[in-house]
Amino acid sequence: FFSAQSFQENELRNKSVVVIDVLRATSTIVTALMNGAKGVIPVEDMGEASRISQSVDSDNYLLCGEKDGTKIDGYDLGNSPLEYSRDTVEGKTLIFNTTNGTKAIKKSLGSATIYIASFLNLSSIVNALSVEKNEIVLLCAGWKGRLALEDMLLAGNIIHNLSGGSLSDMANDGAKVAFGLYEKYGNDISSVIFQSNHAQRLKQIVGTDDLEYCAQTDICNLLPVLHEGIISI
Numbered sequence: 001f002f003s004a005q006s007f008q009e010n011e012l013r014n015k016s017v018v019v020i021d022v023l024r025a026t027s028t029i030v031t032a033l034m035n036g037a038k039g040v041i042p043v044e045d046m047g048e049a050s051r052i053s054q055s056v057d058s059d060n061y062l063l064c065g066e067k068d069g070t071k072i073d074g075y076d077l078g079n080s081p082l083e084y085s086r087d088t089v090e091g092k093t094l095i096f097n098t099t100n101g102t103k104a105i106k107k108s109l110g111s112a113t114i115y116i117a118s119f120l121n122l123s124s125i126v127n128a129l130s131v132e133k134n135e136i137v138l139l140c141a142g143w144k145g146r147l148a149l150e151d152m153l154l155a156g157n158i159i160h161n162l163s164g165g166s167l168s169d170m171a172n173d174g175a176k177v178a179f180g181l182y183e184k185y186g187n188d189i190s191s192v193i194f195q196s197n198h199a200q201r202l203k204q205i206v207g208t209d210d211l212e213y214c215a216q217t218d219i220c221n222l223l224p225v226l227h228e229g230i231i232s233i
C-alpha cells in the first residue's frame with residue numbers, strides 16, 4: 001500500500017500497481033470504457049494534454065479533465081463520470097488530465113502492470129489480483145499529497161478481499177490502516193464517501209450526483225489496464 005507521494009523512482013519495478021482515485025478519476029475512466037470509449041490516454045498536465053491533442057485527428061479524440069475539480073476551459077469534457085455517456089464517448093480515445101488521478105498513473109510507469117480500480121469495477125480488480133504473480137502495490141491518488149478517505153476505503157476493501165478477512169502481520173502499516181478502516185466502515189461505503197474532504201469540495205462544485213454514482217459497487221465487470229500509454233479493457 002502506497003500513497004501517491006510516498007515512493008521512490010524504480011521502487012515499482014516488477015510490481016503490479018493498482019491506481020485508486022475513487023473521486024473521481026478512476027471512476028470516470030472505468031465509466032468511459034464501460035460506455036465504449038476506445039481508450040484513455042492519461043497525461044501529466046495541461047501542456048502534455050495540448051501537445052497530444054494537437055497531434056491527433058480531433059474527430060476521434062476528446063480532450064477531457066479538470067483542475068481542482070472544475071472542467072478546464074476549452075476541454076470537451078470535465079471529470080464527472082456522468083458526462084461520459086455512450087452517446088458522447090463511444091469509439092473515441094480520451095486524452096485525460098486530472099489533478100491527482102492521472103498524475104498517480106503516470107508515476108506508476110515502469111511498473112510491471114497498471115490496473116485502474118474504483119468501486120464500480122471492484123470484483124474484476126479483486127479477481128485479477130487474486131491470481132497476480134507480482135507483488136501488488138495499491139496506489140491511492142489522494143489529494144495533492146494528502147490522504148483521501150474514499151481511496152483508503154477502497155484499498156481496505158481490496159486488501160480485505162485478498163486476505164480472506166485476516167491480514168498478515170507482515171503487511172505494511174498503510175495496508176493495516178486501510179484494512180482497519182474497511183473493517184469498521186465497509187458496510188457503509190456511501191456515507192464514508194460523503195464525509196470525505198474531497199466530497200465536501202465536490203459538493204460545492206457539482207453537487208452530490210457524482211458522489212452517489214462513484215459509491216456504487218460492481219456496476220460493471222471491467223479490468224482496465226495501461227498498455228503503451230493507453231488505458232483500455
Ligand code: MLT
Nearest residue numbers: 023024025098099100101
Ligand atoms: C483528481 O484526479 O484529482 C480527481 O479526479 C479530481 C476530481 O474529482 O475531479
